[in-house]
Amino acid sequence: MHDGMDIGCARFVSQTALRVLGRDDARDVCAGDISEVVATIAFIDLRDFTRLSEELSPEGTVRLLNDWYGTIEPLIAAHNGFVDKYIGDAALAVFVGPVDRAVQCCIAIVKAVEELNRGRLAEGLSPLRAGIGMNTGIVALAAVGSSSRTDITVIGDTVNVAARLEALTKVYGVDIMFSEHTYARLKDLAGFELRFLDRIVARGKKIPLSVYEAYGGDQETRRDAKKRMRPDFDQAIAWYHYGRVEEARSLFIRCAAALPNDGASLEYLRRCSEFERTGVLERAVEMNVYPVWSQEFSVGHKTIDLHHQKLFEAVAVLMRMIDAEDFSRIGSVVEFLAKYIVVHFNTEEELMKSCAYPFYDDHKSQHDRFAVVFADLVRELQAGGHGGVYVAFRVRILIVDWLLNHTTKADPHLGHFLSRAAC
Ligand SMILES: [Fe+2]
């Protein structure tokens, strides 16, 4: 017995989850309770668990899992997160609140595993390694089950993408990978050691998604090497995505020389070789595809749809000019966009306020971050020289892709709310 409860039946429900569901006591939670919340989801996997457990007796496997969960769970709790569920050797952690805390937690987990490994190696045991995929967005926290057993769990696309990114950590040999939705909500960007990794299309999706690595949990020599190679690495990725494979390859070779076992550089070098062999460039989307608004982008609100249509058109014109290195009329497009973005964001924000949209703060913070990124890129474009492929690529991922992702995720959620609220 434990705290007057039979351990076999005791079900841990986090206070945060209860708060989100508007309940004071776990006993009051009923199947069917559901509430939406902005959360960062971390899918935390113990790499190579199957191989590790094959070497162990059942007792050894249990000890391994307990070491693993005993290491990560207190850290998740200390960073204001909670474990939604354990799935075999993986934990699904939920962080309601600042995204920075969630990323700090995952870095702390990678460091703690490193620490744990010192003891394991001394005992002759194989070292452990975490693979973590993160994503942020509006999720539904729901009580699911039957009258005899109810579990509270997070549901939604945000969760599925986090799981997908965890699987992708292996491709790039990284410990922590997160989406642009998490990146865009980080407050202290400069406080993290990050690098852009790729532009992917998650399974079942059409819109490209930027993914980043947080490498603050790496050992110092690796962190330093990744920091030093950043300019080469960033430039090489831009070359690669624009199909300039030769230029990309020479820079990735330099990156791999700076850090010989850098999985991300090796992955791109593999793709460069594949291209030479097959003529096929492995990347998520063609670069000469420009956004076109169609009814499938409708958020169900006339004014918002009209604005989006105009934004799509202007962004496509801008992107075409940049890709064609035709900078003669770029000033007028940029000027139009800068003004129109303000008008559009203000319109959405007024609607959110007047209709008491519960995710106003999160949605507005996304607008605000975009406005800053846009202004920075415009300054770079206007400074002349135009930065070639590197700036073109950044406009592509930070402006075009952002617009597509925002108008297909955040804005439809707002649109549905407005039509339900008859606003
Ligand atoms: Fe919008």
Ligand SMILES: [Fe+2]
């Ligand atoms: Fe918006």
